[in-house]
Amino acid sequence: MTDKEVQNGFNDAWINFWGKYKDVPPKDDASGAWEEFYMESASMKKKYPLLEEVINRMSAEIIERARGNGNVPGDYHRPPTSSKTQTDSDRDNEDDDIKKSIDKLMKVMDSIETAEQKGEKIATCTCGGVVHFGRASINNHLHARCEKCGFVIMQ
Numbered sequence: 047m048t049d050k051e052v053q054n055g056f057n058d059a060w061i062n063f064w065g066k067y068k069d070v071p072p073k074d075d076a077s078g079a080w081e082e083f084y085m086e087s088a089s090m091k092k093k094y095p096l097l098e099e100v101i102n103r104m105s106a107e108i109i110e111r112a113r114g115n116g117n118v119p120g121d122y123h124r125p126p127t128s129s130k131t132q133t134d135s136d137r138d139n140e141d142d143d144i145k146k147s148i149d150k151l152m153k154v155m156d157s158i159e160t161a162e163q164k165g166e167k168i169a170t171c172t173c174g175g176v177v178h179f180g181r182a183s184i185n186n187h188l189h190a191r192c193e194k195c196g197f198v199i200m201q
């Protein structure tokens with residue numbers, strides 16, 4: 047990698063990921079804000095493998111802030127999975143949901159990427175359904191939807 051790539055990665059993560067969520071973490075509602083958050087987290091890590099752990103820990107902190115925790119001095123050692131040590135079962139379920147969402151997102155994105163390389167317009171969802179996708183001509187942002195489970199990707 048080049049110096050420029052390292053610089054760009056940190057800038058991008060700092061401004062467009064951390065800067066976007068540090069004070070306004072996603073809310074638990076039907077707006078799809080969490081979905082968007084996980085998607086951005088995943089695509090940021092894919093774009094900058096160097097920052098994978100950084101993005102994971104930023105994400106863990108943002109999730110803590112969304113829960114009204116976080117902003118604890120020196121707490122940057124919190125591994126993304128450390129919440130498992132808490133016995134609250136709701137929270138465990140929430141973490142499982144997060145992992146499943148990220149996992150699903152990564153798999154669907156992979157499928158879309160493969161389809162795009164072949165010049166196809168449909169991909170496969172983890173539910174087995176057909177994912178229709180396209181890119182906005184103006185900014186190349188991806189949008190995709192599974193016709194079976196309704197899973198949506200909006201960039």
Ligand SMILES: [Zn+2]
Pocket residue numbers: 171172173174175176192193194195196197
């Ligand atoms: Zn599906």
